[in-house]
Amino acid sequence: MTSALKNMIYNCKQATFLIEKRIAGKITAAETLLLHVHLAGCSVCRTYQQQSMLINKVFISFENNDFKLDEAFKKTLIEKIEKEIIKN
Amino acid sequence: MQNETDKEYAVKSLHSAPLSWVDKYADYLYGFAMLRLRNEDVAKDLVQDTFLAGLQRLDRFEGNSEEKTWLTAILKNKIADFYRKRSTSTLKDLNVTDAEHEQQDFFDAESGHWNEKHRPQAFGLEVDNPLMMKELGSILNECLAKLPGLWFSVFSMKHMDDLTSELICTELKLTAANFWVIMHRTKLNLRACLQKNWN
Numbered sequence: 001m002t003s004a005l006k007n008m009i010y011n012c013k014q015a016t017f018l019i020e021k022r023i024a025g026k027i028t029a030a031e032t033l034l035l036h037v038h039l040a041g042c043s044v045c046r047t048y049q050q051q052s053m054l055i056n057k058v059f060i061s062f063e064n065n066d067f068k069l070d071e072a073f074k075k076t077l078i079e080k081i082e083k084e085i086i087k088n
Numbered sequence: 089m090q091n092e093t094d095k096e097y098a099v100k101s102l103h104s105a106p107l108s109w110v111d112k113y114a115d116y117l118y119g120f121a122m123l124r125l126r127n128e129d130v131a132k133d134l135v136q137d138t139f140l141a142g143l144q145r146l147d148r149f150e151g152n153s154e155e156k157t158w159l160t161a162i163l164k165n166k167i168a169d170f171y172r173k174r175s176t177s178t179l180k181d182l183n184v185t186d187a188e189h190e191q192q193d194f195f196d197a198e199s200g201h202w203n204e205k206h207r208p209q210a211f212g213l214e215v216d217n218p219l220m221m222k223e224l225g226s227i228l229n230e231c232l233a234k235l236p237g238l239w240f241s242v243f244s245m246k247h248m249d250d251l252t253s254e255l256i257c258t259e260l261k262l263t264a265a266n267f268w269v270i271m272h273r274t275k276l277n278l279r280a281c282l283q284k285n286w287n
Binding site: 007010011012013014016017020021024025044045047048051052054055056058059060061062063064065066067068069073074077078080081082084085 | 106107109110111114115116118119120122123131132135136139140143194195199200201202207208209210211213215221224225228229232243246247248253268271272275276278279282
């Protein structure tokens with residue numbers, strides 16, 4: 001194996017970049033192979049990949065009603081709308 | 089006198105709905121905005137702007153869509169405007185080499201291997217434990233709020249609104265290379281933040 005190829009295969013920065021690109025878009029066949037070989041030998045990046053996908057899963061599971069407006073702000077909103085209606 | 093009553097009547101019938109907007113839609117719209125901004129002040133401002141813009145355009149609301157859908161569409165545009173403005177102002181200062189440089193902290197500059205202190209470790213998480221997942225969710229929320237604004241826009245447009253990377257690049261005036269650097273950095277930072285604050 002050439003050392004250039006070795007460097008590519010054993011590069012965690014590159015591997016995590018490809019993991020992200022694969023999750024959110026697509027990667028080439030050569031990149032898929034490279035990543036496959038890397039992950040087979042790198043448990044740290046396998047952990048990274050698992051956690052990266054978990055983060056996406058948790059992120060998309062947030063819902064509108066996880067966030068609530070405080071009553072004081074709602075009151076000022078109503079007042080502003082009333083004022084605007086009177087103005088027009 | 090007659091005119092006056094007519095006018096009053098018109099105002100009343102036209103505006104009977106807006107007075108109930110806050111009760112009916114404020115929480116929903118705020119949640120919608122918070123999911124895409126993670127910034128309370130900006131979310132509140134945009135919800136207020138949405139209601140005021142809705143009032144201005146009441147005559148153009150033809151009742152073809154639900155009021156809620158109509159207001160949400162106005163809010164969506166306001167969020168997109170906010171993203172665009174934030175991107176333009178950030179990009180002026182954003183230097184991609186800086187971005188790359190910062191990232192090297194996670195990895196050895198020569199070999200690209202993980203640096204010891206940034207190496208991912210198992211969270212020791214039971215994914216089928218709802219309480220644990222809820223806890224993880226609230227930590228993730230704090231981590232998301234700490235992200236630079238532009239990164240969060242990119243991440244949210246991709247994963248919350250499911251937009252293509254091409255569209256996001258056009259909207260935010262990013263190159264494809266820039267886009268992927270941001271996606272990578274965002275995830276590295278979120279993951280590191282979770283690891284730091286979990287347990």
